[in-house]
Amino acid sequence: MNKLVLIAGGSALVYAGLALLMGVLPGIELSRTPAGPGVEPLTPLQAEGRDVYVANGCSYCHTQQVRPLPQDKIFGRASAPGDFAYQTPELLGSERTGPDLTNAGVRQPSTVWQFIHLYNPRAVVPESIMPAFDWMFKVLEQAPAGTTPVPLPKAYAPAKGVVVPAHQAEALVAYLLSLKQPALPDLATHDGGSATPGVSSASPAGVASTAAGAPSAGPVPATGGGDLAKGKALFTANCAACHQANGEGLPGAFPSLKADDVVNDADPTEQLHAVLHGLQGARVGGVVYSSPMPPFGAALSDADVILRDDR
Incomplete structure (x- = not known):
């Protein structure tokens, strides 16, 4: 009996120690990480859009982390701890069925494109396997005053009426457009090039x-x-x-x-x-x-x- 108590107590201490070293202490350290340069909290509409993003399982197919690898260069610079200062929990994702969205607001800043893509991705990316989120839109006889209808291609537009985004679509697109990775001055990119946007380290002229x-x-x-x-x-x-x-x-x-x-x-x-x-x-x-x-x-x-x- 004493041996069982000793084994159980020892196992509990080992587990508690590992949890402290691998979970609690790193979490405390990360919570003290200041926001990176240019990283801002989400607006209320963007925060609501983040909830829509989570509720619809977008993070199952899209990551929001740029690894320091050559194949990730197209998504931006390597992610840094300060990038996630205002994100709880972080939506890092684990699988890229679709592209990484770390810089979605930079790579595709068009609200119109985002609405068309959300309504039916194949309207702008024919080979896309992303499901359509047309239920986040309304089909009306005419757009309300101050609202611009989504200019869908004829093949995807309803037979009658116009398509306008519902509040969920507006919030989700606001969140996607907020995903902009700020530049880190005086920090070289992970491929050894200049961190200055638009400047190639391989060619200083031209x-x-x-x-x-x-x-x-x-x-x-x-x-x-x-x-x-x-x-x-x-x-x-x-x-x-x-x-x-x-x-x-x-x-x-x-x-x-x-x-x-x-x-x-x-x-x-x-x-x-x-x-x-x-x-x-x-x-x-x-x-x-x-x-x-x-x-x-x-x-x-x-x-x-x-x-x-x-x-």
């Missing part, structure tokens, strides 16, 4: 200078002879979600590149500027598109940007 905001020396000549297959892959990965694989965009939501004078201009300077710095309020074919185009200066190398421009 396109990198333009991305950093330095004045251009003049019109940039078209390079020609680029790798069209790689350029197409870059377009598919970075542009097709809005402009579609055929480059024709979505009427009323995202402009057609085929009809864009900037894209078809022999001088690519303005197009390069849009790719590097982003764009909003573009007028194409007499239509003004309010959805913002995100900048790609920090995400693409100089060579990638030139490949995207080759026509």
Whole structure:
């Protein structure tokens, strides 16, 4: 009997010690971690959207952690403890059935795109396996005053009426757009490059200078002879979600590149500027598109940007 008590007591002490060392003390240490530069608490609407995100199991398919690995570079810099200062619990996720959402608000800042994608992901990403969340929207005869209907492609729009987001959709999209990873000054990226957005450590001049905001020396000549297959892959990965694989965009939501004078201009300077710095309020074919185009200066190398421009 005494041996059993001794074994049970010893086991309990070992368990308590391990729990203290591996759970309690690290938790206390993490709770003292200050928020990283630029990390802000969620607004009430964004916090409500986070609850919608959790309730609908989004974290089962999407992570919110960028690992210090080359394959994660497309999602942003490696995550740091201060990034999660205002998140309880942290929605790190464990499986990437869908893409990491750490920088969702930077990679796709368009509210219109987010609503279309939420209503039916295949309307903007044909190969998507994400379920449609059309039940977060209402079909009305006409949009209420002050509400803009979701400009769905004809194949996905209801036969009658217009689609407007319900409160849950508005909250969820507000949360997704809040997912923006702030830059960490004076900290090198995990691939050894510069932490300055839009600057490639491999090339201090040329396109990198333009991305950093330095004045251009003049019109940039078209390079020609680029790798069209790689350029197409870059377009598919970075542009097709809005402009579609055929480059024709979505009427009323995202402009057609085929009809864009900037894209078809022999001088690519303005197009390069849009790719590097982003764009909003573009007028194409007499239509003004309010959805913002995100900048790609920090995400693409100089060579990638030139490949995207080759026509």
